[in-house]
Amino acid sequence: MQLPIQSQSTIYAEPWEAAAGPGDLRAIAVAADRAGFDYIASCDHVGVPRRLAPAMSTIWYDPVATLAHLAAVTEHVRLLSHVAVVGLRHPLATAKQYATVDHLSGGRLVLGVGAGHVREEFEALGHDFKQRGAVLDEAIDALRAALGPEEFPEHHGKFYDFEGLGQLPRPAQQRVPVWVGGSSPAAVRRAALKGDGWLPQGDPRDRLPEQIATLRRLRIDAGIEEPIVVGAITEPLYVGRPGWEVGRRTITGAPEELAESLRAYRAMGVHQIQVRFRCRSRDELADQITAFGAEVAPQLDQ
Template identity: 40%
Template structure:
């Protein structure tokens, strides 16, 4: 099981984000991304919400940096680590617009983009953007098919797309928290990145819908880990994810500042290597 990074600062969930993140900026963010890159983390993440209803702020938080702008910035400060949307809401975008914008990022970053995608869960945000809430699952399926057909191709339906991704091989992880999301991922994607599911539930879903070889199961412990302060708890959390079927663990980390965060990254990699 490999490690990915739930990027701090760019998403600040109540009960998960550390206080220092509220005042952190690009310099701290770039420092952490570069450290994760050097330590061999597989990917870093950035979520998507244009706006969150005020009544949902206590549970979801309100800080969501734009993923295209953020990942483009981080691409310039890293060399190898992959750049994952976690997740893009498919109903907010035309598939060809995603193929163009993130294909450009893929070209700029040397082929490091991972498209994490989902169907969306905020009806208010759909309404705000004029997006179609009803039947959004079926629309997401169609969008994923269209993305696969367009990714890395110069000509799509008689239209020229320049620039585009450097390869037609699209790494696409599906978010969600249902068995249907896993089925969608197995059928149309290359990985599954659920949220809010207990490890036992993940394991049960994977028994019911066994993925193919090479398929990524990207799980999170759901809480921030403190490898230097409580190594045993971090080890238990990673072990539970591995037992549930994770091939990659995307971990939020508790820290007091950016320097401490980088130290925590190194210690977590040591713990994972010993499992």
């Protein structure tokens, strides 16, 4: 699941999150960890321009700091950047930060990457917004090297060139998974050719099968035999019968009803689903997480 509080776009944030703080964030992370969730995720924006602030808000926690903080209070749940705009930073700097998170967490990092969409961020940090796709393509290769087993990683490319600079600690994992976010044709192609996983950005159910077929075809055409993790972001969920208005797109009902609906994603070829629960408070969200983990998740593989 994408964590609440750490990003508060008006598209998905609940009203109670505005007054929430670190203690609430930790409590939700611990609830997800105890409920057996696969990952918790944090977003990435350096700065939100005034023109976008009314919709996006300016509340975007730093993902490295957030995931490192939550690593200390969780034991099993993986830590996902969804997604890190890695083109805003040099790959060596990104690798140093995320390798440290992986080291401190005992190998629980999943590095989700994306091209970014806010022009002003790129301009303020001295990067070419129009080149962001090409930069990301190379940044993934550079990060593969910088997050690999070698103490002195090496990469020589058009945008980045480095060697002879040692970085310890190394990641705890032999290979840090890199999942590519986005649903544009370029993002799907990037995920197919360079990713260990694909994180679509809200594709509706009727569009996912075609996107997955394209992803698979691109990998076959490129001769890539390794499996790729296919993700999906579900509709908003509520376990049980809510006594309040949760929105027309929200899937509600008994655990078996939710499980039956969500199993449709597996039939499409989806391997993991990212869920978001409608809720009016931290406690209600924690209850939803617990109920989903105990009563819905065990039915997803039936």
